[in-house]
């Protein structure tokens with residue numbers, strides 16, 4: 355099959371730890387065609403959606419390590435029509451450009467897209483956790499999303515806990531996630547102004563969330579494929595940070611899912627599949643869902659490393675992709691046969 359990865363530029367890849375690179379390598383290893391492009395490189399030419407792609411040359415023998423694969427890969431530039439691919443693997447970082455999704459709309463009947471456009475539209479920011487209809491905070495921590503400074507300050511003052519988390523709707527990698535302490539409120543007005551108001555007169559929603567006790571010991575990243583957990587790791591914050599993201603200095607440990615975490619996956623898995631969110635990474639603290647990452651969930655390489663040599667999550671993901679592409683091709687064939695039957699009648 356031929357797969358187009360819509361993602362960040364090749365030069366920005368961390369050759370040792372990048373999940374997209376692990377998926378690309380697995381495709382190349384299986385003899386599939388791979389091209390990459392950034393969202394900004396989609397173009398409509400004579401009503402055909404195309405992309406300025408970086409094509410990864412085929413390799414007879416694929417090096418065993420990611421780093422060696424990254425170094426050895428032969429790249430060439432080519433403009434290719436998106437509808438000519440069998441699958442599009444969307445792996446760009448947030449924020450999501452809604453106009454870019456319209457480009458993909460034009461090929462969604464022809465190409466299998468992971469994650470689905472509808473799913474990404476619905477789940478591209480941290481509001482998606484609210485879509486599980488969890489009015490009593492059984493699944494997610496008590497959460498407020500607002501632009502109203504007065505409301506947010508009231509919530510902090512009224513909260514029973516002395517700590518809360520403030521974060522932007524669209525962040526990733528821990529950026530902008532801060533701890534608010536009731537005992538130190540003198541900066542809160544200025545902080546909220548900074549998060550909410552932009553210099554061009556526009557404004558942003560912010561998330562104010564109960565701090566989950568125990569978060570200082572780390573959070574759990576679970577990768578779900580087709581609604582089922584396929585790997586998990588514990589991320590422990592560095593000594594001088596409250597955030598567990600690896601990009602914010604967190605370190606990675608083995609983790610076996612607890613009963614509560616398995617139950618959470620069972621609870622949310624069917625909705626994820628229904629929304630076309632086939633490959634996602636969820637962040638869980640104390641059994642509560644903090645975030646659903648649907649755009650470029652990472653963690654494959656770290657989980658593989660801590661479970662060495664047994665786990666290769668990228669194999670499961672590409673198995674799944676192959677089976678979805680096969681389903682699609684068989685459906686096209688079937689339709690062609692049926693059309694012929696009618697035509698010849």
Ligand SMILES: Nc1ncnc2c1ncn2[C@@H]1O[C@H](COP(=O)(O)OP(=O)(O)O)[C@@H](O)[C@H]1O
Nearest residue numbers: 519525526527528529564565566569597598645
């Ligand atoms: N409600 C919370 N309670 C405690 N810690 C939190 C909470 N929300 C976020 N964090 C910490 O901040 C990190 C990043 O938050 P997250 O919502 O996953 O945003 P990002 O998209 O930046 O990863 C989490 O992994 C966790 O360590």
Ligand SMILES: [Mg+2]
Nearest residue numbers: 527528637645
């Ligand atoms: Mg996160």
